[in-house]
Amino acid sequence: MKKTITTDMAPHALGPYSQGVEVNKVLYCSGQIGIDPQKGKLAGVSVVEQAKQALQNIKAIVVADSLSVADIVKVTVFMTNIADFSKVNEIYAEFFKDAPLLPARSAVGVQALPAEAKIEIEAIAAKHC
Numbered sequence: 001m002k003k004t005i006t007t008d009m010a011p012h013a014l015g016p017y018s019q020g021v022e023v024n025k026v027l028y029c030s031g032q033i034g035i036d037p038q039k040g041k042l043a044g045v046s047v048v049e050q051a052k053q054a055l056q057n058i059k060a061i062v063v064a065d066s067l068s069v070a071d072i073v074k075v076t077v078f079m080t081n082i083a084d085f086s087k088v089n090e091i092y093a094e095f096f097k098d099a100p101l102l103p104a105r106s107a108v109g110v111q112a113l114p115a116e117a118k119i120e121i122e123a124i125a126a127k128h129c
Helices: 047-064 082-095
Strands: 002-005 020-023 026-033 072-079 104-109 119-126
Touching: 020 047, 026 047, 047 072, 047 082, 047 119, 072 082, 082 104
Parallel strands: 072 104
Antiparallel strands: 002 020, 020 026, 026 119, 072 119
């Protein structure tokens, strides 16, 4: 069965897509940029501020599907400046510090992102069997 996951604790989609879709106990979260859902704009200009907010947006979608950060199994990070990798790693490590296992991850350098964001993060989470 397939269901759409939506929460006001993450920004509404900027286009024709869902915040998250669950299929067979696996949640696919759409890429999140660092938009503060209460303000409707980027949480800041730095990659650190935007990464923190993007991860909080992912967490909000995961929690809306009755999951936790510990259930995230795969993350893809898109950055407009791959030189920011070490800064993002620090934020990422802090975000997953209580997870018993770190998720698999890919990092990709891109030319541009929506809303002039510096980072976009997407995630896959799985419910316990």
